Amino acid sequence: MKKILLLLADGFEIFEASAFIDVMGWNLEEGDGSTILHTSGLSNTITSTFNQKLIVDYVINEIDINDYDALAIPGGFEQYHFYEQAFSEPFLEVIRKFREKGSPIASICTGALPIAKSGILNHKKGTTYNKNPLRQDMLKEMGVNVISKAIVTDDDITTSWNPSTAVDVALLLLERLTSAQNAKKVRELMGF
Template sequence: MKKILILISQGIEILELSPFIDIFGWNMVVGKKNTTTTTTSIHDIIYCTWNLKIFPQLNLKKENIDLEEYDALVIPGGFGKAGFFNDMKDSTFKNVIQHFNEKNKIIIGVCTGVIPLGEAGILKGRKATTYLLDNERYFSQLEKYGAIPIREEIVEDENIITCSGPKNALETAFLLLEKFSDKENCDIVKKNMCF
């Protein structure tokens, strides 16, 4: 069983979270049944950018979590005006990212969810992308973190996968499913999800 930890912040964009929940949920119904997801945060309630509330399964500030049990980490992006960039400065949040990197486990940053990877210090000398349509602001941040900015929708650099926006969250979730199973299984899940 492959276990995926989804680290969510205040102000996340739901379409950057939901593909990972849905695709791996569908895999448990029509696919190989070899994946689980767990949402976690440093809060009891997450207030999303577009007026939704999420209740994470685990609160890192209140519960002990064995990070060794997990095979991949996903960080959906969000909007600064909704508080997204505040959580990534927290040491607990950074420690989770650093742990996955030290263990060479897959880390996915979606859109602005790539910025916490830089804050955690794991992008130095690594290729990464982020939101492509915002006047270089986020790419300038990548450069400050020592990353090698690549203006493409999805970029893989060893264990780190970054993508540029909500559209690519879906594609990246399927990419992770294929890595954790195979192309045939991924195609079965896609077909059953009407792709």
């Protein structure tokens, strides 16, 4: 069984998180049955963008990174305090530990920014939210070679530029963990 950790910070976007949850869930039930996803954050309850509350499966200090095969990070909104938790040292340390293990890391939209802040995207290609130059400028300032492309993968770290890429990024992660044939099957079953 491949285990995916969905790392959430306050202010995360539900749509982006749900893409990972649905794709891995569809794979569990209708694909090859090999993936399970757990949610984690700095506290038991994480408040999303637009103020919905989500109770996570595990608080960060309760997880053993070695139990997981991949890390997924949705983006979020600054005005809902996303960067306060996403740029915190405990959050960044989880990202670094997954990198040390050589596990795939996938992010959507501004989820690339904590990855860059952790230092693991330094001198690598990446992208982030593309409808306001502020976020891509932030990524550049963190040492990332910003590419004007919807989805960018460099050294098994996937970044993308806005919520429209959510399902494709989740399916790319599924493909990385299983196979192209299985990811195609799940994509078709989900109607994409």
